[in-house]
Amino acid sequence: xxxxxxxxxxxxxxxxxxxxxxxxxxxxxxxxxxxxxxxxxxxxxxxxxxxxxxxxxxxxxxxxxxxxxxxxxxxxxxxxxxxxxxxxxxxxxxxxxxxxxxxxxxxxxxxxxxxxxxxxxxxxxxxxxxxxxxxxxxxxxxxxxxxxxxxxxxxxxxxxxxxxxxxxxxxxxxxxxxxxxxxxxxxxxxxxxxxxxxxxxxxxxxxxxxxxxxxxxxxxxxxxxxxxxxxxxxxxxxxxxxxxxxxxxxxxxxxxxxxxxxxxxxxxxxxxxxxxxxxxxxxxxxxxxxxxxxxxxxxxxxxxxxxxxxxxxxxxxxxxxxxxxxxxxxxxxxxxxxxxxxxxxxxxxxxxxxxxxxxxxxxxxxxxxxxxxxxxxxxxxxxxxxxxxxxxxxxxxxxxxxxxxxxxxxxxxxxxxxxx
Numbered sequence: 001x002x003x004x005x006x007x008x009x010x011x012x013x014x015x016x017x018x019x020x021x022x023x024x025x026x027x028x029x030x031x032x033x034x035x036x037x038x039x040x041x042x043x044x045x046x047x048x049x050x051x052x053x054x055x056x057x058x059x060x061x062x063x064x065x066x067x068x069x070x071x072x073x074x075x076x077x078x079x080x081x082x083x084x085x086x087x088x089x090x091x092x093x094x095x096x097x098x099x100x101x102x103x104x105x106x107x108x109x110x111x112x113x114x115x116x117x118x119x120x121x122x123x124x125x126x127x128x129x130x131x132x133x134x135x136x137x138x139x140x141x142x143x144x145x146x147x148x149x150x151x152x153x154x155x156x157x158x159x160x161x162x163x164x165x166x167x168x169x170x171x172x173x174x175x176x177x178x179x180x181x182x183x184x185x186x187x188x189x190x191x192x193x194x195x196x197x198x199x200x201x202x203x204x205x206x207x208x209x210x211x212x213x214x215x216x217x218x219x220x221x222x223x224x225x226x227x228x229x230x231x232x233x234x235x236x237x238x239x240x241x242x243x244x245x246x247x248x249x250x251x252x253x254x255x256x257x258x259x260x261x262x263x264x265x266x267x268x269x270x271x272x273x274x275x276x277x278x279x280x281x282x283x284x285x286x287x288x289x290x291x292x293x294x295x296x297x298x299x300x301x302x303x304x305x306x307x308x309x310x311x312x313x314x315x316x317x318x319x320x321x322x323x324x325x326x327x328x329x330x331x332x333x334x335x336x337x338x339x340x341x342x343x344x345x346x347x348x349x350x351x352x353x354x355x356x357x358x359x360x361x362x363x364x365x366x367x368x369x370x371x372x373x374x375x376x377x378x379x380x381x382x383x384x385x386x387x388x389x390x391x392x393x394x395x396x397x398x399x400x401x402x403x404x405x406x407x408x409x410x411x412x413x414x415x416x417x418x419x420x
Contacts, residue, residue: 001097037090099207137267143417144420186249239374240364244364278381295351317331346390
């Protein structure tokens with residue numbers, strides 16, 4: 001959420017942000033509504049002051065008591081009507097404020113879809129084979145470490161079972177990631193993923209992505225990322241500036257309906273409804289320079305993690321249309337998938353300035369003695385089973401086995417997954 005004073009003073013900048021992000025938002029309508037909100041609020045306060053004055057006059061028995069009581073009743077009636085109107089206007093105003101797009105960084109390229117994201121880095125040569133490689137589904141089915149048919153029988157579309165050594169491999173990845181990111185001063189957290197609506201509003205998941213959320217019977221939602229509960233962790237708190245930046249590594253199951261992508265990436269483990277993810281999240285001082293520095297840091301963390309696995313990847317900067325409502329800038333790291341002959345996203349790193357913290361009321365007291373909204377950033381640390389797609393395909397062997405990346409061997413206690 002942007003500050004209404006900032007919006008009023010930078011109307012054209014907000015219009016340009018909406019245009020760059022390809023979102024429909026009427027800034028002029030918001031300002032007109034805000035004028036109405038302010039006018040009604042002043043009218044209510046003025047009548048409340050007159051009512052208080054009349055009450056004092058009655059208590060002092062000044063003037064005609066009946067006339068004063070009549071005046072108070074008239075004021076009360078008028079004030080109640082204006083208060084009801086103000087309540088309706090405030091509801092509409094809050095709804096519009098939740099739809100104001102954040103201002104993208106000047107380095108964000110223009111574009112109408114993710115196809116226009118700009119490649120900024122390529123690491124590792126594309127894997128070559130002296131045999132005809134298979135896709136991850138065939139390799140894993142042949143090794144009997146995945147079952148998609150029974151997954152669909154039990155879960156439905158996009159269902160899967162990981163079995164035996166693919167489970168062991170997943171645990172190896174998680175444990176290695178826990179060690180890797182903990183060494184970078186991230187505090188591990190296992191948060192609740194059944195979360196209240198205000199956490200999703202606070203992070204910007206609602207209203208923009210509400211259709212992609214699973215809803216529970218009690219009105220809560222299942223989080224699609226640990227970002228949601230981790231941001232809610234400090235909701236309505238004043239942080240100790242001396243402890244900033246706060247760095248958290250959230251580990252959680254994640255749930256996404258994948259609405260709108262029914263015909264996209266439907267095969268295998270690329271796009272599933274439930275998965276596991278480690279998420280980097282940072283709260284820092286309200287400094288653009290600090291946000292930019294930490295944004296580069298968290299994106300570099302995931303790049304280093306992938307490099308340690310020796311999987312080819314590329315990094316792209318997302319164009320305006322591929323940014324969420326609150327994101328100032330975002331990088332995607334994409335892994336090479338040999339059988340498809342393309343890169344696929346494994347991580348997104350974003351910063352938001354105070355877009356999320358303003359909604360969640362997360363502040364700190366600055367050196368000036370004033371309260372400031374903190375800045376927030378987040379990035380995938382790693383997600384499974386999606387990582388298995390590239391890992392399996394890049395590390396497959398001619399005999400159908402899967403070589404284990406060297407850094408994972410101490411965690412899984414084997415060098416190869418082969419036929420039993």
